[in-house]
Amino acid sequence: MLSRSDRDAAIEAHIPAMRRFALTLTRDRQRADDLVHDALVSALGHWASLRRPQRAKSWLFAILYRTFLGDARRERGEGARQPLEEAMEIGVPASQDMAVAQSEALRALALLPEDQRIVVWLVGVEDLAYSEVAVMLGLPLGTVMSRLARGRERLRSILDGGNVVSMRKAK
Amino acid sequence: MSRNRRKAIGEDDIQAFIDGRLDGARAAEVEAWLAAHPAQAQAVEADRRIAQTLRSAAAQQLEPIPAALRLSELRQRSASGKQSFARIAAAMLLIVVGASSGWGLRAYWEPRSDAGTMADATAAWRIFANDAVQPVELTAEKRVQLAAWIGGHVGRAIDIPDLGGAGLRFLGGRLLSADAGPAGMFLYEDAERQRYIFYVRPTSGERPEGLQIRVRDGVETRFWFDGRHGYALAGPAGSPRLLQAADAVRRAYTNSGSRAK
Numbered sequence: 532m533l534s535r536s537d538r539d540a541a542i543e544a545h546i547p548a549m550r551r552f553a554l555t556l557t558r559d560r561q562r563a564d565d566l567v568h569d570a571l572v573s574a575l576g577h578w579a580s581l582r583r584p585q586r587a588k589s590w591l592f593a594i595l596y597r598t599f600l601g602d603a604r605r606e607r608g609e610g611a612r613q614p615l616e617e618a619m620e621i622g623v624p625a626s627q628d629m630a631v632a633q634s635e636a637l638r639a640l641a642l643l644p645e646d647q648r649i650v651v652w653l654v655g656v657e658d659l660a661y662s663e664v665a666v667m668l669g670l671p672l673g674t675v676m677s678r679l680a681r682g683r684e685r686l687r688s689i690l691d692g693g694n695v696v697s698m699r700k701a702k
Numbered sequence: 703m704s705r706n707r708r709k710a711i712g713e714d715d716i717q718a719f720i721d722g723r724l725d726g727a728r729a730a731e732v733e734a735w736l737a738a739h740p741a742q743a744q745a746v747e748a749d750r751r752i753a754q755t756l757r758s759a760a761a762q763q764l765e766p767i768p769a770a771l772r773l774s775e776l777r778q779r780s781a782s783g784k785q786s787f788a789r790i791a792a793a794m795l796l797i798v799v800g801a802s803s804g805w806g807l808r809a810y811w812e813p814r815s816d817a818g819t820m821a822d823a824t825a826a827w828r829i830f831a832n833d834a835v836q837p838v839e840l841t842a843e844k845r846v847q848l849a850a851w852i853g854g855h856v857g858r859a860i861d862i863p864d865l866g867g868a869g870l871r872f873l874g875g876r877l878l879s880a881d882a883g884p885a886g887m888f889l890y891e892d893a894e895r896q897r898y899i900f901y902v903r904p905t906s907g908e909r910p911e912g913l914q915i916r917v918r919d920g921v922e923t924r925f926w927f928d929g930r931h932g933y934a935l936a937g938p939a940g941s942p943r944l945l946q947a948a949d950a951v952r953r954a955y956t957n958s959g960s961r962a963k
Binding site: 539542543546547550551564567568571632633634637639640651654655656661677680683684686687690691 | 713718720721748756757771776777
């Protein structure tokens with residue numbers, strides 16, 4: 532059993548990742564932090580339901596995602612979003628080229644359909660296991676894999692200016 | 703026969719290969735397959751590069767966690783039940799507004815944010831001094847850039863005080879935003895790893911004369927004003943180092959840089 536301060540540390544360690552994930556979901560800074568706030572409140576109330584603290588990250592992401600779905604239902608059809616690269620607010624870049632590449636990649640990511648964007652982000656950036664993503668989104672593993680493949684394909688074609696190589700032909 | 707009956711390379715293998723999640727034997731098979739399929743090989747290369755770029759973009763926006771998202775804060779608020787969500791959201795909005803230049807600071811647990819009490823300095827110490835992840839935006843090695851950066855925002859030349867004489871080592875600093883405008887925070891640590899800050903920002907509203915001292919909840923803030931700026935040192939209450947540091951900074955910052963009208 533973790534003490535409260537260990538538990539808090541376990542949660543707080545993932546807050547930066549939660550904020551990033553919330554940004555890829557909402558594409559809006561204010562809404563992202565509101566979402567993280569609500570998810571944290573919910574996480575504090577449901578801590579007992581986390582069986583394995585090593586899984587805290589995907590557990591927190593799952594809560595965040597469910598909170599997002601709840602909000603999305605309430606707020607369907609609301610206005611324009613901030614561009615993702617702006618919402619992410621890239622700070623001090625390693626170099627100008629890198630900054631350009633980063634904001635292009637974020638812009639392209641923002642163009643993906645939400646179901647692909649989420650999977651590409653959770654796997655590629657947050658390094659969650661495919662099975663964790665499947666459990667989190669309540670999807671079969673095969674669906675996660677195909678969304679990942681479709682998402683990457685689309686991301687690549689946006690960034691390449693429309694040059695599509697599909698892995699579907701992989702045989 | 704068994705060699706030819708290897709499982710065909712599928713989409714899932716390729717995704718797992720991009721993510722570096724295949725075991726050695728399967729990875730070698732995918733690699734061999736890609737060698738014979740240059741278009742797919744190029745696509746895999748591109749996907750890896752894109753993933754890497756996204757990771758680096760994500761890594762760069764590791765900002766300090768806003769106070770509103772601190773668990774201790776969340777718990778306090780839900781326990782006291784005094785603050786409605788709208789109020790919290792409003793406080794967070796203020797925090798978010800300053801985001802491009804450091805998180806804005808609006809200490810909503812001290813709602814009567816009074817420019818004349820330098821309460822924002824006390825709040826800055828509470829939030830950042832003991833932050834385990836990223837208490838400062840620029841570290842001590844970048845002292846010169848930091849001084850120029852903060853100076854440009856707060857509107858006076860900043861000479862980052864050397865407080866070695868008070869037993870304090872300079873760690874770095876960050877830009878914050880206070881009600882009165884941009885604020886600079888400089889973080890120091892003593893041999894017992896207790897943290898102290900020097901805080902400077904433009905003044906607004908009424909300004910008491912002379913050195914002021916406030917002790918609240920274990921935090922001591924020593925502050926004063928000149929014509930255009932407020933200055934504060936904050937640290938653990940009752941520390942002789944804080945007293946020494948405040949004296950040293952006050953001497954250095956009296957009649958320098960900030961021209962009283």
